[in-house]
Amino acid sequence: MFDVLSRMMRTGILSESPEASLDDLQKGIYRTVGRALAIRQLDAGSCNGCELEIQALNNPYYNLEGQGIHFVASPRHADLLLVTGPVSVNMEGALLRTFNAMPDPKLVVAVGACGACGGIFGRSYACRGAVANVIPVDVTVSGCPPEPRKILEGIFEALRAKGSSVTEG
Amino acid sequence: MSTDFSLPTEDAVPSNLPIARISVTAAEWLSTTAWLHAENARLLSLWGTDDRDRDGCFRIYGVWLLPKRVILLEHRILDTAQACYPGVADLFPAAAKMQRAVHDLLGVAPDTGDPRGWLRHDGWPETVFPLRRDFNGASEFAVAPKPYPFVQVQGDGVHEIAVGPVHAGIIEPGHFRFSVVGEKVLRLEERLGYTHKGVAKRFQHLPQLDGHRLAARVSGDSAVAYSWAWCAALEPLCETVCPPRAASLRALALEHERLANHLGDLGALGNDAGFAFGLTQFSGLKEALLRVNAEIFGARYLMDYVVPGGVVREVPGHAVSRLCSFYDQLEPSVAQMRSIYDEHAGMQDRFRQTGRLEQPVAERLGALGMVARASGISCDLRRDLPWTPYDRLPVRVATQANGDVAARVQVRFDEIAGSLELCRHLVGDLPAGPVQNPMTAASPNLLGVGIIEGWRGPVMIALETGSDGAIRWAHAHDPSWQNWPLLERAILGNIVPDFPLINKSFNLSYSGQDG
Numbered sequence: 001m002f003d004v005l006s007r008m009m010r011t012g013i014l015s016e017s018p019e020a021s022l023d024d025l026q027k028g029i030y031r032t033v034g035r036a037l038a039i040r041q042l043d044a045g046s047c048n049g050c051e052l053e054i055q056a057l058n059n060p061y062y063n064l065e066g067q068g069i070h071f072v073a074s075p076r077h078a079d080l081l082l083v084t085g086p087v088s089v090n091m092e093g094a095l096l097r098t099f100n101a102m103p104d105p106k107l108v109v110a111v112g113a114c115g116a117c118g119g120i121f122g123r124s125y126a127c128r129g130a131v132a133n134v135i136p137v138d139v140t141v142s143g144c145p146p147e148p149r150k151i152l153e154g155i156f157e158a159l160r161a162k163g164s165s166v167t168e169g
Numbered sequence: 170m171s172t173d174f175s176l177p178t179e180d181a182v183p184s185n186l187p188i189a190r191i192s193v194t195a196a197e198w199l200s201t202t203a204w205l206h207a208e209n210a211r212l213l214s215l216w217g218t219d220d221r222d223r224d225g226c227f228r229i230y231g232v233w234l235l236p237k238r239v240i241l242l243e244h245r246i247l248d249t250a251q252a253c254y255p256g257v258a259d260l261f262p263a264a265a266k267m268q269r270a271v272h273d274l275l276g277v278a279p280d281t282g283d284p285r286g287w288l289r290h291d292g293w294p295e296t297v298f299p300l301r302r303d304f305n306g307a308s309e310f311a312v313a314p315k316p317y318p319f320v321q322v323q324g325d326g327v328h329e330i331a332v333g334p335v336h337a338g339i340i341e342p343g344h345f346r347f348s349v350v351g352e353k354v355l356r357l358e359e360r361l362g363y364t365h366k367g368v369a370k371r372f373q374h375l376p377q378l379d380g381h382r383l384a385a386r387v388s389g390d391s392a393v394a395y396s397w398a399w400c401a402a403l404e405p406l407c408e409t410v411c412p413p414r415a416a417s418l419r420a421l422a423l424e425h426e427r428l429a430n431h432l433g434d435l436g437a438l439g440n441d442a443g444f445a446f447g448l449t450q451f452s453g454l455k456e457a458l459l460r461v462n463a464e465i466f467g468a469r470y471l472m473d474y475v476v477p478g479g480v481v482r483e484v485p486g487h488a489v490s491r492l493c494s495f496y497d498q499l500e501p502s503v504a505q506m507r508s509i510y511d512e513h514a515g516m517q518d519r520f521r522q523t524g525r526l527e528q529p530v531a532e533r534l535g536a537l538g539m540v541a542r543a544s545g546i547s548c549d550l551r552r553d554l555p556w557t558p559y560d561r562l563p564v565r566v567a568t569q570a571n572g573d574v575a576a577r578v579q580v581r582f583d584e585i586a587g588s589l590e591l592c593r594h595l596v597g598d599l600p601a602g603p604v605q606n607p608m609t610a611a612s613p614n615l616l617g618v619g620i621i622e623g624w625r626g627p628v629m630i631a632l633e634t635g636s637d638g639a640i641r642w643a644h645a646h647d648p649s650w651q652n653w654p655l656l657e658r659a660i661l662g663n664i665v666p667d668f669p670l671i672n673k674s675f676n677l678s679y680s681g682q683d684g
Binding site: 003004007008011014041042043044045046047048049050051052053054055056058059060061071073074085086088089090091092093094098119120121122123124125126127128144145147 | 292297299304306314335337338340362364368370371382383386387388433446450456459469470505512679683
């Protein structure tokens with residue numbers, strides 16, 4: 001136990017504040033979804049590179065939960081779907097079912113070069129290419145893989161776009 | 170098998186490892202694979218090609234690892250209407266899934282074995298074989314889903330739990346079908362292939378100098394290993410030599426990839442055992458390493474760092490001092506975390522005796538890489554068949570006898586220490602000179618193989634050039650092919666709630682297996 005405490009002391013607080021002011025951000029989230037933002041991540045055939053950077057959002061540097069955003073296990077609990085990969089045909093059905101299971105506002109952010117445009121895999125017998133070819137997409141985040149901060153910006157952008165069309169109260 | 174078995178004529182294959190290529194008839198394929206089995210060779214990969222346009226046949230290739238060399242068997246199938254070859258899954262169980270994949274993609278079947286599809290999930294018709302030359306890779310088909318016949322377990326109180334393909338976390342997709350009594354697992358059957366992206370077909374349509382980029386994305390967590398394997402296969406065909414400085418930088422990048430993945434896994438393993446502090450600490454250490462990667466190599470994940478002819482860019486002037494001071498910080502942090510993990514009774518209770526893969530089973534089923542080493546099999550190509558620059562580095566192979574989650578945790582800790590030692594050697598003795606040599610055009614009609622011991626185990630790229638020197642076909646292989654079936658064994662008799670922990674302790678690639 002002493003080791004754990006000493007390790008915590010030595011590590012200190014690593015969290016960095018996001019570019020946008022935390023206050024504005026949390027107000028934006030509240031305006032759009034009425035509470036903390038729940039995200040469901042779905043790998044639709046990614047090479048797993050994007051998953052590594054999405055996982056990094058939960059590390060102490062980006063501290064996603066500290067900003068009122070958390071990942072959930074079911075699409076039925078999710079406000080926003082974060083999709084990676086060039087939509088392999090073997091995942092097409094699962095992607096559609098996941099999207100259909102979500103309640104409104106059904107925000108979708110396509111992450112990575114593959115999700116944005118099919119990436120190096122493109123369209124073929126095995127891939128449908130961009131996520132937008134299969135479900136409606138609000139925001140795309142390019143990069144291979146995109147850095148965590150870029151992914152975060154994409155999430156904020158989707159919130160802002162939706163928030164501006166929702167009136168408060 | 171008698172020891173005086175004489176191999177048919179062999180040729181050396183252009184590669185980073187000593188590889189002998191042997192062309193065999195169907196009868197010789199049988200006798201040679203039996204000999205390989207008697208010699209305790211481990212099957213690395215099995216795939217097929219359509220060469221009907223060139224010399225009127227299909228080919229089946231198999232690669233086996235022996236202690237001091239590698240054997241590449243090539244079997245020509247002249248009866249292209251029948252398109253059948255002697256299956257080897259009885260001798261090498263790891264071949265079973267690879268043979269199913271060859272049938273899905275090429276329409277060439279073993280004479281015995283499981284007839285179910287593996288990579289094909291009704292996303293293209295049963296009569297369409299994407300790797301045949303007369304198939305246009307751009308064709309698209311509607312998905313026509315049919316139920317997959319899982320093996321049923323029957324008996325009093327037995328029920329099934331179906332999990333996936335979408336899992337409750339930020340991980341890749343795959344389906345697990347558990348047959349359980351109470352909470353005890355009687356059987357696990359995996360169904361993979363969900364992330365099949367047609368990589369092998371895609372290789373045939375990409376310009377030669379883009380191949381390494383696709384290779385790096387076979388499994389993103391092993392980008393350096395794959396792109397290096399691509400270069401190790403291609404460079405000898407172009408008579409291009411990677412300069413010594415670039416070879417050292419490639420090795421440095423490969424060891425950083427090992428460090429990043431092991432750090433991430435150790436955090437996730439702590440978390441799965443209910444110790445969130447472990448995840449916070451290790452994910453912080455991993456983030457620090459990724460930021461050093463961005464500073465020194467130009468990217469957090471080195472997807473496009475290793476390129477044919479060398480590496481993409483020179484390291485900045487302060488690289489040596491920055492890296493040394495980073496290693497000096499990382500090492501004691503990991504050591505402190507190791508002692509916290511070792512002394513945490515609750516966590517050790519979850520780790521020990523959980524998900525055991527005993528050595529005889531691991532050997533019989535052909536385990537590879539880190540998982541094999543945690544089950545007492547001392548294998549690591551960096552030591553066994555060292556290529557430049559590993560031939561001058563002190564590679565220590567970490568092994569554990571017990572084969573449980575605790576053993577796989579310990580191997581990761583040992584390998585972090587080993588990698589840091591190699592990094593210090595590489596940084597302290599970085600050769601001068603260029604980091605990239607110009608690539609010349611590849612010679613026509615040559616086959617090259619690159620095999621690199623990545624953090625998960627050996628990854629392989631085999632490729633062949635056509636009469637114009639362009640890539641005619643390429644095949645990528647991930648060690649997850651071998652290790653996925655081992656997970657089905659390791660879970661037996663354990664309880665369902667321990668599955669995430671056991672699965673994470675293997676941390677296999679879905680994308681690498683699905684191709």
